[in-house]
Amino acid sequence: MSTENANGVLLLSHVGFSFMEDLVATVRKRGLRVYVLSSLPEEQHQQDRPQQLADLADDLRVTDRHVLTPRDVEEYLDALSDTGIRVRCCLTVWEGYRHLMALANARLGVPDLAEKQVLDLRDKLTLRNLIADAGLSRGRACALNPETLAERQREGGRYFVKPVSGIASFGAFPLTAATTWDDLERMAAEARADTVYASVFAADPQPTDPVQPSPSPSPSPGPATSAGPSEGHSEGLGMEFLVEDYVPGREFSFEVIVVDGAPHVVAVHEKCEVTETEGTVLENACVSPPVSLSQEQTGAGIAWVAGVLSNLGLDWGCFHIEARYAPAGWDLIEVNPRVGGSLISPSVAALTGGPSLLDLWLGSLLAADLPAGFLKALRDVSFRPDGVTPSGDATFFRVFFADPGKILQVGLNDDLPLRPAVSHVLLKPGDVVESSSREVFLGQVLWRMPCAERDAVLPELLPASERAIEITYETERG
Numbered sequence: 147m148s149t150e151n152a153n154g155v156l157l158l159s160h161v162g163f164s165f166m167e168d169l170v171a172t173v174r175k176r177g178l179r180v181y182v183l184s185s186l187p188e189e190q191h192q193q194d195r196p197q198q199l200a201d202l203a204d205d206l207r208v209t210d211r212h213v214l215t216p217r218d219v220e221e222y223l224d225a226l227s228d229t230g231i232r233v234r235c236c237l238t239v240w241e242g243y244r245h246l247m248a249l250a251n252a253r254l255g256v257p258d259l260a261e262k263q264v265l266d267l268r269d270k271l272t273l274r275n276l277i278a279d280a281g282l283s284r285g286r287a288c289a290l291n292p293e294t295l296a297e298r299q300r301e302g303g304r305y306f307v308k309p310v311s312g313i314a315s316f317g318a319f320p321l322t323a324a325t326t327w328d329d330l331e332r333m334a335a336e337a338r339a340d341t342v343y344a345s346v347f348a349a350d351p352q353p354t355d356p357v358q359p360s361p362s363p364s365p366s367p368g369p370a371t372s373a374g375p376s377e378g379h380s381e382g383l384g385m386e387f388l389v390e391d392y393v394p395g396r397e398f399s400f401e402v403i404v405v406d407g408a409p410h411v412v413a414v415h416e417k418c419e420v421t422e423t424e425g426t427v428l429e430n431a432c433v434s435p436p437v438s439l440s441q442e443q444t445g446a447g448i449a450w451v452a453g454v455l456s457n458l459g460l461d462w463g464c465f466h467i468e469a470r471y472a473p474a475g476w477d478l479i480e481v482n483p484r485v486g487g488s489l490i491s492p493s494v495a496a497l498t499g500g501p502s503l504l505d506l507w508l509g510s511l512l513a514a515d516l517p518a519g520f521l522k523a524l525r526d527v528s529f530r531p532d533g534v535t536p537s538g539d540a541t542f543f544r545v546f547f548a549d550p551g552k553i554l555q556v557g558l559n560d561d562l563p564l565r566p567a568v569s570h571v572l573l574k575p576g577d578v579v580e581s582s583s584r585e586v587f588l589g590q591v592l593w594r595m596p597c598a599e600r601d602a603v604l605p606e607l608l609p610a611s612e613r614a615i616e617i618t619y620e621t622e623r624g
Contacts, residue, residue: 152179152204152229152230152231152232153178153179153232153234154173154178154179154180154181154204154231154232154233154234155173155178155179155180155181155233155234155235155236155237155508156181156182156183156222156223156226156233156235156236156237156250157169157170157173157180157181157182157183157203157236157237157238158183158184158214158219158236158237158238158240158243158246158247158250159182159183159184159185159199159238159240160184160185160213160214160238160240160242160243160342161184161185161186161187161188161191161212161341161342162184162185162186162187162188162191162195162196162198162199162208163187163195164238164239164240164243165239166182166199166202167202168491168504169237169239169504170182170202170203172502172504172505172508173237173508175505176508176512178234179204179205179231180202180203180204181203181204181205181206181222181226181231181233182199182202182203182205182206182207183206183207183209183214183218183219183222184196184199184206184207184208184209184214185208185209185211185212185213185214185218186208186209186210186211186212187208188212188341188342196208205226205231207222207225212341213242214243214246215246216246216249219236219246219249219250220249220253223250223253223254233250233254234254234256234511234512235251235254235256235258235508235511235512236250236251236254236256237507237508237511238484239484239485239504241268241482241483241484244264244483244484245261245264245265245268247264248260248261248263248264249261251511256511257405257406257462257511258462258463258511259460259462259463259483263458263459263460263483264483267458267460267481267482267483268311269310269311270287270308270309270310270311270312270388270480271287271288271289271310271386271388273458273480273481274286274287274388274390274478275287276457276458277454277457277458277478280453280457282450282453282454282457282477282478283393283477283478284391284393284474284477285390285391285392285393285477285478286390286391287388287389287390287391288388288389288390289310289386289387289388289389290307290330290386290387290388290389292327294389295321295325295327295330295389298321298389299321299323299325302323303391303392304320304321304391304392304394305320305321305389305390305391305392306318306319306320306321306389306390306391306392306393307319307320307321307325307330307387307388307389308387308388308390309337309385309386309387309388310385310386310387310388311385311386316333316336316337317330317333317334317337317385317387320392321389330387334385337385338385393470393477393478393479394470394472394477395470395471395472395477396416396417396438396470396471396472397416397417397468397469397470397479398414398415398416398417398436398439398447398468398469398470398471399414399415399417399432399466399467399468399469399486399490400413400414400447400448400451400465400466400467400469401413401414401415401464401465401466401485401486401490401494401503402451402455402464402465402466402467403463403464403465403503403506403507403510403524403528404455404460404461404462404463404464404465404510405462405510405513405520405521405524406461406462407456407461409451409452409455410524410525410528411448411451411528411529412494412497412498412503412506412524412527412528412529413434413435413490413493413494413497413503413529413535414434414435414436414439414444414447414529414535415432415433415434415436415486415490415493416432416433416434416435416436416437416438416439417430417431417432418431418432418433418437418608419431419544430544430545430547431542431543431544431545431608431611432488432489432490432493432541432542432543433540433541433542433600433604434493434497434540434541434542435535435537435540435597437600437601437604439471439533440533441532441533441534442532442533443471443533444529444533445530445531445532445533446475446476446533447469447471447476447533448529448531448533449531450469450475450476451467451469454467454478454481458481460481460483462510463483463507463510464483464484464485464503464506464507464510465481465482465483465484466482466484466485466486466487466490467480467481467482468480468481468482485503485504485507486503488543488545488587488590489543489545489568489590489592490503491503491504492567492568492592493541493543493592494506496539496541496567496568496592496594497527497535497537497539497540497541498527498537499537499539500527501523501527506524506527509523509524510524537597538596538597538598539594539595539596539597540594540595540596540597540600541567541592541593541594541595542592542593542595542600542604542607542608542611543568543590543591543592543593544590544591544611544612544614545587545589545590546587546588546589546590546591546614546615546617547585547586547587547588548573548579548586548587548588548617549579549619550579550580550581551578551579551619551620552576552577552578552579552619552620553573553574553575553576553577553578553579553617553618553619553620554575554618554619554620555575555616555617555618556571556573556574556575556588556589556615556616556617556618557571557615557616558571558591558614558615558616559613559614559615559616562607562610562611562613562614563603563606563607563610564593564595564603564607565593566591566592566593566614567592567593567594568590568591568592569589569590569591569592569614570589570590570591571588571589571615572587572588572589572590573587573588573589588615588617589615591611591614591615593607593611
């Protein structure tokens with residue numbers, strides 16, 4: 147491979163995917179080369195996906211395990227450096243590799259979160275109580291075990307259960323009187339058997355010592371807790387659960403880029419439909435800017451987000467901060483050190499009329515070379531502290547989840563009141579969807595409209611959008 151003009155970006159791919167096509171396009175727009183490090187794809191993708199990645203990238207390395215390790219990252223960086231390639235930064239959207247991205251950027255001298263900061267954010271039990279101690283949350287959490295499960299059920303209040311370190315709402319649900327320890331054992335077994343998701347629920351990696359040699363490859367570089375497994379944490383399950391006070395109110399997410407301690411809220415999405423099921427929480431539809439917040443409430447939310455980030459010492463990075471608003475004020479659900487999933491990044495592009503959230507995150511990583519121009523562009527597309535957005539547009543998107551069964555037909559519906567700006571159908575006829583405690587994405591559709599027209603368009607679009615993707619299954623379910 148020629149190293150002439152070989153400046154590029156290292157992308158980390160989990161089992162061959164993790165929005166590689168979107169990430170590659172984002173990097174290519176800047177005239178940079180693409181270097182992809184991927185863990186081994188699942189068996190059904192091992193013949194085709196590596197070649198697809200090779201066609202996308204300037205260089206590709208696929209490991210022989212389903213999970214990347216710190217040593218994989220370090221060895222690939224060494225190999226690229228040995229051939230004269232300059233890697234400008236590392237980027238991934240797979241939360242389970244966010245600490246590896248931080249490790250790589252530290253080695254490259256790129257401002258980013260520290261590896262330990264990322265791992266600490268993945269520990270939702272400690273995070274919840276830290277934020278409560280700081281007066282930024284009214285809820286607290288404790289480790290879930292058979293005793294605390296029984297105690298909370300006897301108390302009869304509203305509580306929520308989730309993995310201490312999790313992803314994609316897998317195993318997150320409201321606690322009820324009917325919840326049993328067997329339910330948790332079943333979810334833990336599903337997590338252990340899931341090739342894609344198993345590592346993000348596994349026992350803790352520790353931050354890589356930058357002075358010492360890398361540890362030997364481990365099959366489980368999943369999220370860590372700040373002090374390792376605590377006594378009584380979901381013993382025997384192979385993953386840890388917490389139970390926390392239920393956070394009331396309407397749900398929102400703040401899309402934030404932080405540069406040198408200064409947070410920039412690029413978008414605020416209101417989750418206008420959230421379905422809490424027995425084994426997970428499905429976030430069905432989002433609108434931005436929010437429809438139920440006043441300018442003052444939005445401004446208060448922006449100030450609250452700045453307080454959360456400052457309290458946690460998060461001076462760099464991209465964050466998808468999930469929160470709820472009630473008459474008592476703002477409260478935290480999670481701080482995710484990455485772009486939001488689904489159509490969050492394309493929604494930001496539609497709102498800005500230009501850069502997506504991925505564009506802005508990459509820009510922040512590259513901004514060490516030309517920070518002034520990037521910071522001006524970032525400020526121009528971000529909310530003001532008083533809650534005013536510079537965008538004259540609004541977005542609405544809906545996410546579709548598949549039911550268990552074999553898909554007979556699936557496709558977009560062209561009979562809708564507004565033409566979609568973005569649409570993805572992720573499954574196809576013949577696919578079989580198994581019952582699971584994590585959501586199974588069917589597809590997603592986004593609409594863009596002038597802000598001044600949103601209140602007139604949305605009441606018709608919201609119910610009509612439920613049929614934007616039409617699906618039939620081979621057998622009817624009761």
